[in-house]
Amino acid sequence: HLREAAARAWPVIDSLYGSEAQQLAQRPYLIAPYDPDTTSPKPMLRGAIQVPWDKDVASLAMLLLTNVPIGRPDRALQNWLGGPVVPIVHPVQARAAVYVQLVTAPSQAARSCFLGVIGDCRNALALGDSPDPLQQWYPSAGERRALVFRSFVEYFGYSDHGARKPTLQLCGAGSDSACTELLRSLPPGALPRPLTYDARAALVQIALRLGGREAYHRLVATPGAPIADRLAGAAGVGIDSLVSLWRSEILAARPAPVTLPPWGPWAALGWTAVFAVCALRSSRWRAS
Template sequence: MMAMTPGRLASQSVERLQVRADSLLREWRRANALADMVDSLNHARAGGTDTISVGALRIVTIPSPARLREAAARAWPVIDSLYGSEARQLEQRPYLIAPYDPDTTSPKPTLRGATQVPWDKDVASLAMMLLMNVPIGRPDSALQNWLGGPVAPIVHPVQARAAVYVQLVTAPSQPARNCFLGVMNDCRTALTLGQSPDPVDQWHPSAAERRALVSRSFAEYFSYSDHGARKPALQSCRAGSDSACTELLRSLPAGVLPRPLTYDARAALVHVALRLGGREAYHRLVATPGTPIADRLAAAAGVSVDSVVALWRSEILTARPAPVTVPPWGPWAALGWTAVFAVCALRSSRWRVS
C-alpha cells in the first residue's frame, strides 16, 4: 500500500468531517421539523385537524372545502417518479396547510408553520403548490451548492428545456456556446461538472468575455468595494488589460462568479440522470456526498456521465422554441397603422403654421 502524505490525509479527514457535519445538520433539521409539527398539532387540536394521505404524501390540514385530496392525487405521481424510494420520507414529513375562507373578514385559522391558502383555490394551483414545496430532506451541501438549489420537480419541463436552449444560444460564456455547437467537453464545463482550480479561466476563457463580465455585472461593486481601492484596476480592465479583468474576477467572494449556465440547466441534467436510473436513482444520487458530482450523476443514472450529458443536450436542442411567424397580412397591417399614426401626427396643432 502506498504511503499517504500528511497533507493528503488531512484533506481526507476534513472531507469526512464535512460529510459527517452535513449528515448531523440534516438530522437536526429533521428533528426540529418533527418537533414543530407536533407543536402545531397540539395548538390546532382544539379546532381539530385532518390528515390526507395519498401514497406516502401526507397533508395535515384544518377541515375545509379545499380540494387538497384531489391536488395530492395529482402531485403524488410526479413526486414518486422523481424521488423514488426516498419519497417515503414524506410519511414523516407532512405538508402543513391551513385553508381559509377568502370571503370573510374573520381571523384566518392558525396552524403553526402552515401554508395558508384560500379554500376555493383550484386543484391545478394546489397541485402546483405541493410540487413546488415538497418537504423532502435536503441533500448534502455539495450537491446543493453545485445545483444552486434543491432537487425539485420541474413543473413545466417543455418550457424549462426551451429556456435552457435559449441560454445555450445567447449565453455570454464561450463553453455554453461551444456546447450548443456540439463540443461535449465544453458541455461538461458549462454544467460545471469538472473541478478546476481557476474557474475564471475555465468558465470565461476569452479576454473579451472577462472584460464584458466585469464591465456589465461588477463595475459598481469594484468601484465602491474596499473604499474604491479597486477603481484603478477597473479602469485598466475597461481600457483593455485582460490581466486586470482576470484579477478582479478572481477577487470575487466564493460563489459570486457567474457560472456559464443557470440552475435550470443543471436541474434538467439531474432529471435526465434520475429518469435513466429508475426508482433508486435519487437514493444513489444522495448516498455518496463525498463523491464528485459527475460520478454521482453517473451512479444515479447507471450510465457514464458523458451519456447523461449527451442525452441532456439532445433534449435541450429538441426543445428549441418555435419561431414566431408573421401572417402574410402582417406587414401590410403594420404599414397601415404607420400611415394612420403619420396622418394623426400631421393633423396635430404642433405641425400647423399659424
C-alpha cells in the same frame, strides 16, 4: 380540491424521488387554508403553507409540486445545483430557456457545448474538477471583460468606497490583467457559472428518469463523491452519455421562431400610416 390536487401531484413526486418519496410519511405537508374574502387574520401555523380555501385544483397541484417537504440534499449537491431537487413543473419552457442560454451565454464553454463539444458541456454545467473555474468557464479576455461589465460594474465601482474603480477603468480600456484581477477578487462562490439552475436541474431530472426508482437514493447516498460520479451512478450510464442526452433534449426544445402571417407586414405599415396621420393632425405639430 386538495385531495384531487394531491392525486395529480403524487405521480410526479413519486417518479422523481422514487423510494425516497416515502419520507413524506414522516414529513407531511402543513397547509393552512384561509378565507380570502374576510378581513380576519390569517391562521398562523409555523411551517405551514397558507392557501386560500377556494384555490383551484391545478393551482393546488402546482403548489404541492413546488413545495415538496422532502429532506434537503447534502451541501455539496445543493451548492452545485443552486437549489433543492424539486419537480420541474414546466419542463418544455425550462428546456427552451436553457437552449437560449447555450446560444447567448458569454462563455466559450456554453457556445462550444451548443456546437457539440461534450467536454465543454461538462464545463458549462460546472462538472469539471478544474482548480481555476475562471479560466475554465471564461478562457478569453473578451469573455472576462464582458462578464465584469455585464454583472459586476456597480459592485466594483462602489464597493470598498470605490477603491476598485481605477482597476475597473483599466479593464474597460482593454486590460485583461485588470479584468482578471477584479474577477479573482470576488468572494468564494460569487463567480457566475455559465449556465443557470435550470440547466443543471434538467440534467438531474434526466439522470433520475434514466435510473429508475432508486436513482434519487443513489444520488444522495454518496455525499463525498464528485457530482459527476454521483449523477452517473444515479442514471446508471457514463457521465458523457448522460450529458450528451441532456444536450440533445435541450437542442430539441429550441423555441419556435415567431412567424408573421402574409398580411402581417402590410398591417404593420397600415398602422404606421394611421399613427402618422394622427400625429400630423395633433395641435402639437401644427404650424402656428
